[in-house]
Amino acid sequence: MTRDGHEPDDVQDPPAPREAEADDAAWLLARMRGESPAKEPSTAAAYAHLEGLLVDLPSMAPPKGWKEDILRRADEAASSGGVEPVRAGAIVPAETPVAPVGARADVIPLRRRHRGWLIAGPTVAAAAATIGFFVMRAGTVAPALGVSYVVAAGDGITRGSGSAKLHDHLRVTARLADAGALRVYRDDRVLVAECPRDPVCTSRPTGKLTTHELDLALDAPGRYQVVLVVGDAPAATGRIGDDLAAARAAGATIRDPKIPTFIVR
């Protein structure tokens, strides 16, 4: 535990550099210490350029309403008598409803701590949902139906709730107790992916369940909707209305995976 009380980190300092990089690192270190070591002008210029790029990285705007959200929560805290903010990533009790990653519940009840009530709210719910997903994945009580999703941009950044952009990846994990299918439709008339069956899916037994993992590139604009068909159903035609009706007629049930519909432009 560091002196701030936060958990120690595996700092993972960069490994010892190779010779050329070691020379550069030694020169950079000397310069940072206020010395004036000699260096090839081209190398010095390269690092000056790199440092300039780092300084000029653009700011990234938070979602709309961010300031008002914080002020509102501060007002709530003040009116509650100095309530301690919940740390991002705080573990919530098992009885807390587990929402899919990226989803936000309006309120998540949190257990009382010895210092007083904790704040409940959408942003806490989002952090809690993230941890809740992983708690579920870790093998605590696994429901017969478990679904989670993330939308990932190409640079690895995970999108906020309900948002997706062209060329993002929609990654869904669904655990089904019985036969079933995870389907993604676009614009209600194109079946873009189905687990099992499609190459974008992997399916594997997980105890008595089957876990389907879908990784779909959102490479065409449109409205993407995820549905779960639990039970045996006829092959999909692509038209969501017809497919779901046929599935119900065959005795399957349609489950809401609680994944938002994504409008991709």
Next chain:
Amino acid sequence: MARESSEPAAHTRDVAAATLAEATQRPTKRSQIDIEAEARALAALDAGDRRAALGALLDAYGVVIYSYCLRVLRDETLAQDVQQVVFLEVHRDLPAFRRESSVWTWISRIAHNRCMDAATRRRREQQRSVPIDGEDDAVLPASQTPGPDHTSERARWMAALERCLQRLSEPVRATVLMKYQQGLTFDEMAVAVGERSGTLQVRVSRALPILRQCLERAGVSL
């Protein structure tokens, strides 16, 4: 559990004074310290209006703190959550702020610690679960990649740099960002991070050649 002290220790008073003086002389392009906003915030605090003080600090530092959290954590939802936690902690602890450092250094310290906490917890949870999305750093950063109409070479450099930054571990990336994006001196970073200034210098000096090599492999001539 005792409340965590988020105020730099008293022995940093000289460092704080020196860095404040230095900050006012640094080019504004590098420095993120908003002296006027901090003065307004502290004046509001002294007048008993903590909300107004928070508002002034949000205006000055809200976006840059979010940017820092997002680049460290690479998760929009988590970054927003951490940003909120940071400023709620600022709001809570403002009355106890001893003004021995700039408010910016203090906020940077809180942001760094909360980001590292969130990253550590996420890493531990991922180690206990089957990850559903693997790292894929071979893909161009879609959010930063210039669109088909945007052929600026500088934009291409920036996109490549964003991608190369992801190759650094979170603590190293955070240190580089604190130095260049947040404009902290190594002494300020030492106070914020709780590590020695020399250690941080070594970290950055080793990270820059890695970034340079990554950029050159990506076709960026520095």
